[in-house]
Amino acid sequence: MRLVMKFGGSSIASREGFKQACAIVEGHRKKGDLVAVVVSALGDTTDRLVEACDKAAGGDRKSVEAFLNSLQAEHMETCSWIAEEDARRKAEEAISAMIGELKEVLMGVAYIAEITPRVRDYVLSFGERLSAPLFKAALESEGLKSEWFTGKDAGIVTDSNFGNAKPLVELTLHQVKLRVGKPYSEGVIPVVSGFIGADQKGRITTLGRGGSDLTASLLGAALDADEVWLWTDVNGIMTADPKVEPSAKTISQLSYQEAMEMTFFGAKGIHPKAVEVAMDRGLPLRVKNTFNPEGPHTLITREAGVKTGFTAKAVSLIREVALITVGGAGLAGAPEVAAELFQILSEKRTNILMISQGSSEANISFAVSRDPVDELVSLLEMRLLGGKTVRQIDVEEDVCIVALVGAGMKGTPGIAARVFKAVAAEGVNIRMIAQGSSELNISFVVKREDGPKAVKALHREFKLGESS
Amino acid sequence: MRILLLGFGTVGQGFAKLISEAGLELLGSYGIRPRIVAVADRGGAAVNLRGLDVEKLLQTKRKAGTVAAYPDHGKPGVSGLKLVEEVPGEVVVEVTPTNIRDGEPGLSHIMAALKAGKHVVTANKGPMALAFQALMELAEYNRVTLRFSGCVGGGTPILDFAGKCLVGDRITSIKGILNGTTNYILTRMTDAKLSFDEALKEAQALGYAEADPAMDVDGWDSACKLVILANWVLERKVRLEDVEVKGIRNITPEEIEDALKRKSHVKLIAYADQDTLRVSPELIPLGHPLCVSGVLNAVCFTSQYAGEETVVGKGAGGAETASAILRDLINIKQAASR
Ligand SMILES: NC(=O)c1ccc[n+]([C@@H]2O[C@H](COP(=O)([O-])OP(=O)(O)OC[C@H]3O[C@@H](n4cnc5c(N)ncnc54)[C@H](OP(=O)(O)O)[C@@H]3O)[C@@H](O)[C@H]2O)c1
Numbered sequence: 001m002r003l004v005m006k007f008g009g010s011s012i013a014s015r016e017g018f019k020q021a022c023a024i025v026e027g028h029r030k031k032g033d034l035v036a037v038v039v040s041a042l043g044d045t046t047d048r049l050v051e052a053c054d055k056a057a058g059g060d061r062k063s064v065e066a067f068l069n070s071l072q073a074e075h076m077e078t079c080s081w082i083a084e085e086d087a088r089r090k091a092e093e094a095i096s097a098m099i100g101e102l103k104e105v106l107m108g109v110a111y112i113a114e115i116t117p118r119v120r121d122y123v124l125s126f127g128e129r130l131s132a133p134l135f136k137a138a139l140e141s142e143g144l145k146s147e148w149f150t151g152k153d154a155g156i157v158t159d160s161n162f163g164n165a166k167p168l169v170e171l172t173l174h175q176v177k178l179r180v181g182k183p184y185s186e187g188v189i190p191v192v193s194g195f196i197g198a199d200q201k202g203r204i205t206t207l208g209r210g211g212s213d214l215t216a217s218l219l220g221a222a223l224d225a226d227e228v229w230l231w232t233d234v235n236g237i238m239t240a241d242p243k244v245e246p247s248a249k250t251i252s253q254l255s256y257q258e259a260m261e262m263t264f265f266g267a268k269g270i271h272p273k274a275v276e277v278a279m280d281r282g283l284p285l286r287v288k289n290t291f292n293p294e295g296p297h298t299l300i301t302r303e304a305g306v307k308t309g310f311t312a313k314a315v316s317l318i319r320e321v322a323l324i325t326v327g328g329a330g331l332a333g334a335p336e337v338a339a340e341l342f343q344i345l346s347e348k349r350t351n352i353l354m355i356s357q358g359s360s361e362a363n364i365s366f367a368v369s370r371d372p373v374d375e376l377v378s379l380l381e382m383r384l385l386g387g388k389t390v391r392q393i394d395v396e397e398d399v400c401i402v403a404l405v406g407a408g409m410k411g412t413p414g415i416a417a418r419v420f421k422a423v424a425a426e427g428v429n430i431r432m433i434a435q436g437s438s439e440l441n442i443s444f445v446v447k448r449e450d451g452p453k454a455v456k457a458l459h460r461e462f463k464l465g466e467s468s
Numbered sequence: 469m470r471i472l473l474l475g476f477g478t479v480g481q482g483f484a485k486l487i488s489e490a491g492l493e494l495l496g497s498y499g500i501r502p503r504i505v506a507v508a509d510r511g512g513a514a515v516n517l518r519g520l521d522v523e524k525l526l527q528t529k530r531k532a533g534t535v536a537a538y539p540d541h542g543k544p545g546v547s548g549l550k551l552v553e554e555v556p557g558e559v560v561v562e563v564t565p566t567n568i569r570d571g572e573p574g575l576s577h578i579m580a581a582l583k584a585g586k587h588v589v590t591a592n593k594g595p596m597a598l599a600f601q602a603l604m605e606l607a608e609y610n611r612v613t614l615r616f617s618g619c620v621g622g623g624t625p626i627l628d629f630a631g632k633c634l635v636g637d638r639i640t641s642i643k644g645i646l647n648g649t650t651n652y653i654l655t656r657m658t659d660a661k662l663s664f665d666e667a668l669k670e671a672q673a674l675g676y677a678e679a680d681p682a683m684d685v686d687g688w689d690s691a692c693k694l695v696i697l698a699n700w701v702l703e704r705k706v707r708l709e710d711v712e713v714k715g716i717r718n719i720t721p722e723e724i725e726d727a728l729k730r731k732s733h734v735k736l737i738a739y740a741d742q743d744t745l746r747v748s749p750e751l752i753p754l755g756h757p758l759c760v761s762g763v764l765n766a767v768c769f770t771s772q773y774a775g776e777e778t779v780v781g782k783g784a785g786g787a788e789t790a791s792a793i794l795r796d797l798i799n800i801k802q803a804a805s806r
Contacts, residue, residue: 159609168609170705174602200583200606 002184002225003028006038006194006216010233011290012131013043015081020290021231022138029144029189036184036223038194038216039135041127042078045071046195049127053120056109064106072099075130082134084141091137095130102126117162121196121206125150128193128212136191146189151207151215154190155179155222156197158205165205167197167218169277176222184223192219210263210271217274220283227284230270236287236298237262239314239464244452247465250296251313253305259285261405261441262314275300304407311415312406312462317451320370321353323399323431324377326384327363328391337389338364344383348376353401354434354443365432367401367445399431400451403443404458410439419444422461426453469502469801470517470557472586474548474577475564476509476535479591479618481526482790483561488522490794500801506555508548512536515543515555548573552580559800561793562590563618568688568708571595582606582614589796591618591789597692597708600699613803615796620646620693623788624781625795626767630701637771639701641741644767645758646693648783649677649684650716650736654749655761657724658733664719676763686715687736687747694738698745701769706745714748727751733759 005025012018029035040046048067055063075095082088105123109115115123129150136148155175158165180190194212197205207214213230220228237259240248254262256279263272270285278285278300285300331337338357341364345352355366368376377395384390409415416435419442423430433444446454459465471487473480487494487502494500503519511534514520520541528538536544552560560581564574575595581588583606590596595603596616607614620626630639645651649671656667668685671677683689691711698704716736727734732751735758739746752759757778760766765783770776782788 168602168605170601170605174599200609 001028001033001227002223003033004036004038004216004220004223004225004228005231006212006229007040007135007231007290008212008233009040009043009045011231012039012135015078017233017290018042018078018134018138019081020293022135022142024231024290024293025139025189026142026144029187034184034187035189036180036219036225037135037139037189037191038212038219039128039131039191040194040212042074042131042134045127045130046124049124050120052106053109053115053123056106057113057115059110059113061107061110064110068099068103068106071102071130072096075099075134078134079137082137082141087137087140091133094133098126098130118203121162121165122204124206125193125196125204128195132191132193136189139189139191144189145187146191147183148191148193149180150193151196152198152202152204153179154192154219156215156218158197158199158207160199160201160203160205162205164208165197165199166273167207167214168200169218172197172218173222176219180219181223207273208271210274213271213274214277217271217277217283217285221277221281225283227286228278229286229288231288231290233290235289235292235296237314240455240459241317244317244455245315245459245465247459249465251298252296253303254298254300254313255302255304255407256300257438257440258304258313258405258407259300261403261436261438262316270300306406306408310406310463310466311408311412312404312458312464313408314406315402315404315455315458315462315464317455318353318369318401318403319448319451321367321399321401321445322370322373323365323367323396323445324373324380325363325365325394325396326380326390326392327394328389329362330389330391331362331364332360334389337384340384341380344379345376348372348379350376354432354445356432356434367399367432370397373397396431398448399445400448401443401445402451402454402458403441404462405441406462407440409442416442418461419458422457423454426450426457428454428457469500469559469797470505470519471502471797472506472551472555472557472560472581473504474508474551474560474562474574475592476507476525476529477563477565478786479563479789479793480507480509480561481529482786483563483793484522484525486787486790486794494798498798498801499805500798502797505557506551507535507538508546508551509535512542512544513546513548513551514538514541515546515551516541517556548577549580552577552586553584557586559587559589559797561797562588562592562595563793564592566592566594566683566689566692568594568597568683568692571598575599578603578614579606582610582612585610585612587612587800588614589618589793589800590614590616591793593619593689593692593696597695600696600707601705604699613800615799616696617796618789618792619696621765621767621779621781621792622784623791624765624779624783625792626765626779626781627697627700628795629777629779630697630769634769634771634774634777637773639769639771641739641770642694642697642701642767643737643739643758643770645735645760645765646690646738646767646783647684647687647736648763648765649681650687650690651761651765652676652763653685654716654719654724654734654736657719657721658728659761661721661724663721664717685717687713688715690736690738690747694740694745694747697738697767698740702740702742704740704742704745710745712746712748716749719749733761735759
């Protein structure tokens with residue numbers, strides 16, 4: 001089989017995980033499969049790099065220095081597990097050199113006490129640039145042939161939207177095939193840093209949260225892989241968050257559309273663009289558990305694999321949500337206000353999760369992720385309040401979204417009624433509701449403390465624990 | 469309109485002549501005042517931001533073998549890539565030789581031009597057949613136009629016919645003779661009862677076939693054109709490696725005779741639909757619109773509503789291809805000034 005395997009940060013954070021990941025690759029390669037590897041940064045390195053950027057931009061050289069020391073120590077520690085001396089020495093050299101480079105950048109930032117998005121991406125790229133040579137050395141230590149690439153060297157080209165760059169997919173596929181295709185076909189294991197690419201002028205960009213999944217999909221498509229395996233630290237994609245619903249099970253099969261709906265609602269899962277690239281080419285994705293490789297896992301293909309009697313597949317809870325309501329009797333028949341509202345939302349690049357307008361037209365409500373909500377709200381107040389039309393802008397931060405997803409809901413009447421009934425029986429009040437026109441999901445807003453109750457109620461009502 | 473011309477062979481020179489001859493008419497009818505500000509061949513480049521003199525260019529090339537000998541403005545050893553990156557201009561015309569192994573130097577020329585925000589017109593099939601989608605994406609991302617009419621059919625507007633004349637309809641398959649050299653060889657094998665080798669020699673003597681005829685007789689030239697058609701007309705994301713290719717080297721006089729007995733001719737046919745992508749010799753009945761002889765090309769488009777439409781034309785030639793490049797330029801100008 002031609003495989004691409006991506007190992008997430010949590011998979012390779014610990015000694016056990018790192019070794020396990022190498023063992024998985026080794027096992028498949030020795031069986032005769034061709035394997036290309038995409039690695040994330042070790043553990044929470046990326047988050048800490050973000051922090052280091054902020055510290056550096058604040059001129060705090062001491063913290064930066066301390067951070068670099070611990071970063072070096074951790075990666076050297078991982079290095080020390082590599083048995084074969086030559087491979088280990090090479091990895092150590094690569095790491096020292098890279099940390100040296102990173103130090104220069106961060107000190108430069110600290111010196112001028114300012115960081116641009118472009119420099120930030122450059123700094124963030126170090127997480128994956130450090131883990132890839134490590135992984136390569138570990139494979140070589142086991143007698144396997146390997147070669148490592150940064151996302152840029154592998155040929156991943158993106159737009160210049162630093163921090164959340166989008167790949168130029170066709171150009172990327174062309175270049176990746178050219179650069180990585182040959183070693184891959186010859187049985188060498190290419191190890192590619194996930195999450196990073198470069199714009200057409202060669203400046204390093206990052207692909208946003210979950211970007212390593214996208215790297216893996218792109219590699220899979222470029223290398224004509226039979227499947228792409230995304231290794232995490234859980235048994236695939238679950239019917240619900242097991243911390244909320246202990247009877248949650250692994251979903252054995254999802255369609256690309258279902259997977260997209262789930263990622264849109266921030267369900268722990270896959271980068272939406274990664275799913276899109278795979279969908280375009282019918283490239284199967286598997287989500288597996290590094291620590292339980294033979295255990296249950298999720299396969300994502302064109303088929304939804306809907307079983308009769310099971311209409312929904314998963315229920316997810318999105319916690320960090322705020323509900324904003326813009327109201328005023330004059331709103332009816334004043335479309336320019338809605339236009340202005342959306343203008344503001346797009347200027348602020350707000351990620352709108354749900355939206356609804358009362359039929360009286362006297363208010364518009366929308367749910368957004370809670371992160372930058374204060375700034376957004378004051379901007380809305382500045383631009384909208386005070387005229388005759390908008391009388392009030394309310395924000396509720398103690399809410400969450402519950403989303404029920406499943407291809408079987410499409411064209412099945414009575415789903416909404418079942419949802420309301422099950423939730424109402426728990427005494428939960430629904431604040432707002434939306435159904436995607438794809439009919440693959442129903443989502444609604446409830447009080448934050450009601451979220452888990454609603455999830456449990458739906459998990460029971462739609463027999464999610466039994467369906468897979 | 470400032471033009472950078474990469475490649476100054478048959479097509480490149482033909483194009484330079486054409487725009488200098490058509491000068492006033494281009495200005496009057498289309499508002500185009502073309503100036504060639506840079507030219508490159510293997511020997512180097514000539515650059516003049518105010519425009520190079522076409523007569524002098526042709527003369528220099530004839531006498532010295534390279535445009536780098538152009539008086540005052542010659543730059544020996546300067547590469548086409550450097551021109552694209554450094555000389556300002558609106559359009560790059562890429563007419564270096566076709567290379568189907570890696571597309572170079574054309575592929576790098578085109579990519580650099582698009583990245584630099586320059587429109588590109590090319591007759592070079594290699595880069596298009598190897599990286600069609602990647603190049604179109606890069607053009608779109610940089611908001612410039614990439615046109616390639618000269619790649620298929622030379623002066624015969626095969627791509628434009630499919631793109632413009634059948635607008636609103638859906639083309640479901642493409643079938644045709646896309647290579648004049650092989651059609652000439654097969655025609656001579658049929659009409660004059662020549663063997664393949666004899667017919668090939670004759671084609672070479674007449675200048676229809678290259679000294680190394682592999683591109684033509686092994687079907688690769690047809691395959692390149694088919695890939696371009698499949699991407700452009702059928703919207704398939706395919707590359708040269710996806711084509712099943714069989715040439716005409718092994719066609720025997722017996723097969724030609726057999727075909728005649730069945731009131732047919734052997735033709736090298738390129739065929740594409742949503743599932744298939746193939747170049748191979750096939751029998752075409754006499755009287756069928758595709759049964760054209762000599763160096764002619766013919767392409768039959770089958771579309772959902774209009775049914776079958778066939779375009780026939782000369783297919784190649786320096787002056788003909790230069791005219792296709794000019795058409796593309798005019799299109800770019802019209803789109804830009806709309
Ligand atoms: N001829 C036709 O009928 C026809 C029809 C359709 C499409 N085409 C395509 O159009 C293109 C040009 O054809 P052609 O007949 O004009 O070919 P040609 O006569 O061989 O001319 C090729 C030109 O490219 C130059 N060149 C080669 N390598 C170069 C490099 N690295 N940098 C800069 N210039 C370079 C050559 O330089 P030198 O002069 O120094 O050798 C020559 O001037 C080809 O891709 C061909 O497939 C041709």
